Amino acid sequence: MDFHTEFKPLTVQPQEIEGKSFNMIDEEFGEHAFTKRQYKVVQRVVHASADFELGHSMLFHDEAIQAGINAIKRGEQVYADVQMILSGVSKGRIEKHGGSVNVYISDPDVMEEAKRLNTTRAIISVRKAIQQFDGGVFAIGNAPTALLELIRLIKEGYAKPSLVIGLPVGFVSAPESKEELAKLDVPFITNVGRKGGSTITVAALNAISLLAEKA
Amino acid sequence: MDFHTEFKPLTVQPQEIEGKSFNMIDEEFGEHAFTKRQYKVVQRVVHASADFELGHSMLFHDEAIQAGINAIKRGEQVYADVQMILSGVSKGRIEKHGGSVNVYISDPDVMEEAKRLNTTRAIISVRKAIQQFDGGVFAIGNAPTALLELIRLIKEGYAKPSLVIGLPVGFVSAPESKEELAKLDVPFITNVGRKGGSTITVAALNAISLLAEKA
Numbered sequence: 001m002d003f004h005t006e007f008k009p010l011t012v013q014p015q016e017i018e019g020k021s022f023n024m025i026d027e028e029f030g031e032h033a034f035t036k037r038q039y040k041v042v043q044r045v046v047h048a049s050a051d052f053e054l055g056h057s058m059l060f061h062d063e064a065i066q067a068g069i070n071a072i073k074r075g076e077q078v079y080a081d082v083q084m085i086l087s088g089v090s091k092g093r094i095e096k097h098g099g100s101v102n103v104y105i106s107d108p109d110v111m112e113e114a115k116r117l118n119t120t121r122a123i124i125s126v127r128k129a130i131q132q133f134d135g136g137v138f139a140i141g142n143a144p145t146a147l148l149e150l151i152r153l154i155k156e157g158y159a160k161p162s163l164v165i166g167l168p169v170g171f172v173s174a175p176e177s178k179e180e181l182a183k184l185d186v187p188f189i190t191n192v193g194r195k196g197g198s199t200i201t202v203a204a205l206n207a208i209s210l211l212a213e214k215a
Numbered sequence: 216m217d218f219h220t221e222f223k224p225l226t227v228q229p230q231e232i233e234g235k236s237f238n239m240i241d242e243e244f245g246e247h248a249f250t251k252r253q254y255k256v257v258q259r260v261v262h263a264s265a266d267f268e269l270g271h272s273m274l275f276h277d278e279a280i281q282a283g284i285n286a287i288k289r290g291e292q293v294y295a296d297v298q299m300i301l302s303g304v305s306k307g308r309i310e311k312h313g314g315s316v317n318v319y320i321s322d323p324d325v326m327e328e329a330k331r332l333n334t335t336r337a338i339i340s341v342r343k344a345i346q347q348f349d350g351g352v353f354a355i356g357n358a359p360t361a362l363l364e365l366i367r368l369i370k371e372g373y374a375k376p377s378l379v380i381g382l383p384v385g386f387v388s389a390p391e392s393k394e395e396l397a398k399l400d401v402p403f404i405t406n407v408g409r410k411g412g413s414t415i416t417v418a419a420l421n422a423i424s425l426l427a428e429k430a
Binding site for chain 2: 017020021024025047048049050051082083084086087088169170171172173174193194195196197198199202
C-alpha cells in the first residue's frame with residue numbers, strides 16, 4: 001500500500017499548535033488571583049482538559065511552586081500512584097537532574113502486602129515510596145486512598161514530601177481527600193471538587209518541571 | 216518504620232465506591248437520548264472525568280456499540296495513539312479474545328519515517344496500524360493528526376476499521392477532527408467540542424470491553 005500519493009507535508013507544526021492553544025486559553029480564562037507561576041500550571045491543566053472550570057478550581061499552597069522547582073532541581077524522586085502518569089509525563093526534565101518517576105502499584109511486594117493487610121495496593125505503594133526516599137514529589141491522580149494515606153503519614157510525622165500534587169478524580173472520597181490535603185501546611189497543588197485525573201496530574205507535573213528548567 | 220500501628224482495615228471496598236459513584240452519576244445526569252448501551256459508555260466517561268457536560272457531548276454512530284462488541288469478541292487488534300491509553304486500559308478483557316492493544320508512536324521505524332517525511336509520528340503510527348491489521352478498534356485520545364489521517368485513509372479506501380473511538384482533547388484541530396469523524400458512515404464514538412483525552416478514551420474502550428463481556 002502506498003499511502004503517500006496524497007501526502008502533504010504538515011503546514012502547521014505541533015509547537016505552533018501549542019502556542020495558538022495557549023493564546024486561546026489566555027483570552028478565554030477570565031479573571032483570577034493566581035500568581036504568574038501558579039498560572040503556568042493552571043494553563044497546562046486547561047490545555048490538557050479544555051476545562052476552564054477545572055482551571056479555576058485549582059488550589060496552591062503558597063510555597064508549592066518554589067518547593068516543586070527546588071525538588072526537581074535537587075534530583076528528588078517522584079512518586080506517581082498509577083502507570084498512566086509515568087507513561088504520560090515528560091521524564092527527561094526530571095531525569096536530567098537525577099530524579100526519576102516511580103510507580104509501585106504493580107510491584108509483587110506491594111500486591112502481596114495489600115492482600116495480607118486486606119487493604120488497597122494504592123495505600124501500600126504510598127508506604128513503599130515513603131520507605132524508599134526522603135522528601136520527594138508525590139503525584140496522585142487516581143487513588144483517593146493513596147492521598148488519604150499520604151496525608152495520614154504526613155500528620156503522624158512519617159512523611160515529609162517536598163511537594164504533593166493531589167488531583168484524584170471521582171465522586172466518592174476524591175473531593176474529601178483533596179479537602180484534607182488543602183488543610184495541611186505542606187507544599188501542595190490540588191483542586192476543589194470532583195474533577196482531576198491522570199492527565200491533569202501529568203499536566204501539573206510537566207508545568208513544574210518546565211518552570212524548573214527556566215528557574 | 217512501622218506504619219501499621221494506626222492501621223485500620225478498609226471499611227469501604229473499591230467495588231462499593233464504584234457502585235455508589237455510578238448511582239450518583241445516574242441521579243445527576245438528567246435527561247438524554249442515549250440508548251441503554253450507549254449510556255453505559257457515557258456513564259464511564261463521566262466516572263473518569265466527573266464532567267457531565269462531557270458526558271452529554273458524546274456522539275455515537277448507530278452501529279458503534281455492536282460493532283465494537285463484535286470486534287472485541289472476534290479478537291481484533293486495538294490501536295491506541297499514545298502509551299497512556301495502553302497503560303490505563305483494562306487489557307484482560309481484550310486479550311482473552313485474542314486481541315491486544317498496540318501503540319506504535321515510539322517505534323524506531325515510525326520515528327525514522329516521520330523524520331524522513333517531515334510529518335508527525337502520530338500520522339505514521341496510524342499508517343503502521345493500517346498495514347499491520349484489518350478492521351480493528353482505533354482509539355485516539357491525544358493526537359488530532361492521527362485522527363485526521365485515519366479519516367483520510369478511510370475516505371480513500373485504505374482503512375476500514377470496525378470501530379473508531381476518536382476523543383482527542385484540545386483547542387486547535389481536535390474539535391475539527393471530531394466533526395470530520397462524525398460525518399463518516401463508519402462505526403464511531405466521539406464527542407462534540409474540545410474535551411476528551413487519554414483517560415476518557417480509556418473509559419470508552421473499557422465500557423465497550425465490559426459490554427462485550429456481558430453480550
